[in-house]
Amino acid sequence: MSTPQKYRRIFDLMFKAYGPQHWWPGDSPFEIMVGAVLTQNTSWSNVEKAVVHLKGNGALDPQAIIDTHHKRLASWLRPVGYFNVKAKRLKSFCQWYLEAGQFNRLARLDTDELRKALLSVNGVGPETADDILLYAFERPVFVIDAYTRRLFSRLGYIGGDEGYEALRVSFEKKLQKQPDLVQLFNEYHSLIVWHAKYFCKTRPVCEGCCLRKHCTLVS
DNA sequence: AACCAGGAGACAT
DNA sequence: ATGTCTCATGGT
Numbered sequence: 001m002s003t004p005q006k007y008r009r010i011f012d013l014m015f016k017a018y019g020p021q022h023w024w025p026g027d028s029p030f031e032i033m034v035g036a037v038l039t040q041n042t043s044w045s046n047v048e049k050a051v052v053h054l055k056g057n058g059a060l061d062p063q064a065i066i067d068t069h070h071k072r073l074a075s076w077l078r079p080v081g082y083f084n085v086k087a088k089r090l091k092s093f094c095q096w097y098l099e100a101g102q103f104n105r106l107a108r109l110d111t112d113e114l115r116k117a118l119l120s121v122n123g124v125g126p127e128t129a130d131d132i133l134l135y136a137f138e139r140p141v142f143v144i145d146a147y148t149r150r151l152f153s154r155l156g157y158i159g160g161d162e163g164y165e166a167l168r169v170s171f172e173k174k175l176q177k178q179p180d181l182v183q184l185f186n187e188y189h190s191l192i193v194w195h196a197k198y199f200c201k202t203r204p205v206c207e208g209c210c211l212r213k214h215c216t217l218v219s
Numbered sequence: 220a221a222c223c224a225g226g227a228g229a230c231a232t
Numbered sequence: 233a234t235g236t237c238t239c240a241t242g243g244t
Contacts, residue, residue, distance in 0.1 A: 081240040
């Protein structure tokens with residue numbers, strides 16, 4: 001089987017097993033961006049609690065977040081952990097977002113320009129930037145996370161210690177001939193996350209691979 | 220009771 | 233460029 005087919009096959013196996021994931025959860029592009037920052041190294045269920053706090057205080061809005069005192073904002077973010085750093089990150093993101101002209105202005109930039117701009121923000125690293133590019137701006141970007149590394153290194157498709165950009169470009173190149181890249185990358189990343197969360201409780205769909213760090217099912 | 224969660228920045232080497 | 237430390241709550 002050719003390499004592109006191998007990568008496509010893993011997607012097909014997971015899609016057949018789990019179905020469409022309807023990502024990213026959120027009612028607006030801005031909510032998706034906020035969620036992307038808050039979910040760093042944090043479970044999504046905790047992010048939902050923080051988002052409820054923001055909405056309940058009418059603060060799911062860039063200007064409102066900037067105007068909220070750090071102490072108060074941090075208290076709303078308490079469930080996500082790292083609430084002091086994330087309050088600061090959220091403020092610096094909102095500051096940039098307003099100065100950049102918000103969604104409609106940013107949407108004019110091409111994908112690489114937009115990624116560069118996102119990465120200039122304190123608190124937005126490569127994965128968060130690509131989450132935002134894919135799920136808020138609907139750009140054909142393959143998101144690399146810890147699960148993606150584990151899954152494909154255990155499948156023997158990658159080494160696992162490649163740099164972020166090298167992996168992203170590699171995945172995008174291998175799948176570039178596939179139709180509807182935005183939809184494919186959207187489902188692919190979300191399926192990997194779902195697979196990681198529920199695989200151990202069900203059964204393998206891909207060569208007996210489990211995504212937990214110390215899984216003994218994998219040689 | 221350890222382990223893990225949809226990472227990133229600061230800092231040293 | 234690459235490795236280590238810190239940030240911190242909540243579920244299993």
